[in-house]
Amino acid sequence: MNPDNSECEVVWRDMTVEPAYGQPEQNAIVNRTNGKIMPYTMVALIGPSGAGKTTMLNAITGKSREGLKVSGELLLNGNFTDPRVWEHAVGFVGEHLYEYETQTVKETLRFATMMMRGGTCDEIDTGVCELAQTLGLIKTLNTRIGLISTGEKARLSLGIALIKKPSILIIDEIMNDLDQSTAIHILEILHGIKQQGKGIMIAFQKIPYGALDFFDSIMMICQGEIVFSGGVCECLRFFASQRYHLEESQSVSEFLTNVLTVNVSGEVSEQRRIDAMKRCWKQVEPPVVSSIISQIDFPVVFDRTLQKFTMIFRRNILDFFRKTEFLKIVCVQKITTLVMLVFVYFRLDYTQKGVRDRFGILSFIVINCFEKTVTVSIMVFETHRKVIKREICTGMYGTTVSYFAMLVSSFVTSGLSNLAYTIVVYWMVGLNPRFDRFVFFLVILMAALVFSISFAMLVALNTKTHVQAQILGSTIITSFVIFGGTFVNQDTIPGFIRWAIWLSPIYYAFEAMLQNQFKGMLFECDFSERDCICDGEEALQFYGFKRIGTGLSTGIVLLSTTLCVFLGVVSMRTVIKPRIGEKDFENRSETTGRI
Structure with missing residues (x-):
């Protein structure tokens, strides 16, 4: 099976991220989390600041920071996978857009397309225009990145990830600084992408009002551990069993945020409350198993080293000469x-x-x-x-x-x-x-x-x-x-x-x-x-x-x-490289099957 336009499912079990050289008493940043992202679904990952959302997503996508050790199982369609296949099947959108500020939106999308997919100039230009139309970036195609709005940068970041046509899309808190209407607009775009068979997970610190309607399930994380995973109705029932009740004046989004918020003024009692929440979920947490079992092959990619060198070189030269003040x-x-x-x-x-x-x-x-x-x-x-x-x-x-x-x-x-x-x-x-x-x-x-x-x-x-x-x-x-x-x-x-x-x-x-x-x-x-x-x-x-x-x-x-x-x-x-390398994947598949 080729990863392009195929149905893929990511499953992780007992995933732990901890300091590589830490002391025994140090707590893991992410502790034995389980989860999966299925095709045709959107999952909201909700947690307060410092809960471990970004760390967990980075571990899934192979981008863990230096000094961190990742353990656990990570499967793509039930198999331990070659990292080159993982690169093509799983797309990642970071919280911040790091791009050349002097490039235009069109140049940025065109560069990413030529690097990741190639093709003739006409094919690339057509694909860029279609993607810009989907993302609502047509009017800003010829605007430099340093001059576009935060919402437009979020959509551009999403567009860059979509160029390689990933089957799974993981998005880390790109909506933190967006107003509600812009966030909903991006969710509408993602909902359309989901309908094409993609699996999507989006991390939120505080989920926008009205955003939950777009999601098939939610995953809640606090202090590095999952405290719930499932549908919204199941979530409300689960927390009601722990005496957390949705008030009439509250929205569901606000209720979920309040449940996970740790009040620092009552540190001891709050820690007991969070620990109780973790224990309750561990008692009822269902096993996470792969529902899709199939082998995904690495697509044939021709060596374009000289072409890529020329493109990077040209971009660097243009960037230098466009910095007129410098x-x-x-x-x-x-x-x-x-x-x-x-x-x-x-x-x-x-x-x-x-x-x-x-x-x-x-x-x-x-x-x-x-x-x-x-x-x-x-x-x-x-x-x-x-x-x-x-x-x-x-x-x-x-x-x-x-x-x-x-x-x-x-x-x-x-x-x-x-x-x-x-x-x-x-x-x-x-x-x-x-x-x-x-x-x-x-x-x-x-x-x-x-x-x-x-x-x-x-x-x-x-x-x-x-x-x-x-x-x-x-x-x-x-x-x-x-x-x-x-x-x-x-x-x-x-x-x-x-x-x-x-x-x-x-x-x-x-x-x-x-x-x-x-x-x-x-x-x-x-x-x-x-x-x-x-x-x-x-x-x-x-x-x-x-x-x-x-x-x-x-x-x-x-x-x-x-x-x-x-x-x-x-x-x-x-x-400068992904933290999950080819050697790691070989070790996992040939020995213990661990990350």
């Missing part, structure tokens, strides 16, 4: 720095002062290349991190293609602008006029730029927040600068820490650049002056940059770049 600031910064450098270093001469000035301008170029590129690259990656994670977890593309698309696009946007600006500085200040020296200067600079971008991505991937990434990145770059030889002669560094010079890529880039520029140069020298430098060889010897050759220094920078790229790809595969 571009204006960057242009002002570049022009201001350029003007100041030209005023200070204009037309370098070949006097003893010219020796020092050449050393100064080259050290500025190297340090600026590393520091500015790392800062901007971390910022760009962190801006897109959540989008990338969401798209990888939904199976749009792989981690490797995403990494290289980000690396190349960052080089085009940040690297080439830095390169162009440095070329202007090179000729206006009058560095080495030989063309071969200029070309090799560009090679060294490009190697430093690619290293800086790959290093920035590596740092960003291995830190949790933008602030952490910037602090760690700047700290490491500062240490590279200190041991890079631009501010102090290496021979004056204490012996016990002098070895750190050989770990600094700035040292190798600076040495290669100095040797490339100074070798073969002659300087005016008054031999009556002390420490007069006659030629480039003496200058390199004087400043301590004649330890290794130009080619070897450049090769070490390239080797460092290769290492950063390799570690970046590995980090991308381990940090």
